[in-house]
Amino acid sequence: MIRAVASLLLAMLALPALAQDSMPPAPYAYNQLDDPRLEAEASALMQTLRCLKCQSQSIADSDAPMAGDMRHQVRSRILAGESPDAIRRWLVARYGDYVSYEPEVSSTTWPLFAIPVLVILIVAGVLLRRLGKRRNDAGEAA
């Protein structure tokens, strides 16, 4: 029993292997902007940008150091008067559509939007024809 407790205590003291930096986060990684209006703009933008390290999270949701550095970029650029659109364009120019965490219609993504519409149109066409035909048949039978 004592041995089990002792090994548990030791396990709690264990240090993780050196795999991340030990630097403090960038100034605006975890600090909000003073102006609530600007902070709201920044936070809305951060929800739509993908963390490059942890690719299924937005930078607003991620604790990866690089996501913190990206939040710092977003907040300090908003504070400097850049528009959210300009900041988003700046990042897309560097990482492509991948950095966008919000579906956008572009030359590569348009089939994702077009195919469902096309399928619905086809299904609607088939249904209309069938139902129309059945009604006609029913009309003739009567």
Added chain:
Amino acid sequence: MSARLYLWVPLALFAFFAGLAAFMLTQEKNQFVESTMIGQPLPDFALDPAFTGLPGASKADFIGGQPRLLNIWASWCLPCIAEAPQLEALKAQGAEIIGIAIRDRPNDVARFLARHGNPYSRIGSDAISEVQLAIGSSGVPETFVIDAKGVIRYQHIGDIRPEHVPVLMAELEKAR
């Protein structure tokens, strides 16, 4: 008869998509996010020295003379240890390597170089990944070929293995 066959079409479609999904699950996924800055000039930057032994790095250090390598690395990054011998080999073959240390401390940089060798001519300290984000790099280590006009010509993602050394030398030659 043909109407009967028609009934199997949805099942065949389903089997096709299930098979496709099963096949794609076995395929390796490319996790790398490539920079879309290839062919673009380096952004303006000037970084302080990452430790006392070498000068810092700025865009001006890439202008003129020969094409150079820009190595994004960090002392806390394990694959960076693995690529150290390859950086030495590139330097021995005449490549100038300018380093940018991401989120690093001077003492850690000095200790890493003392242990694993120092192939760099300069190392800038990027404590908040500012330059890394500006050139479209998404991790450490990454290595860029920069021509003498300061234009980004090639990106290598991940640690440099021995087979990548001739590739990088060829890209440096191409950037001339």
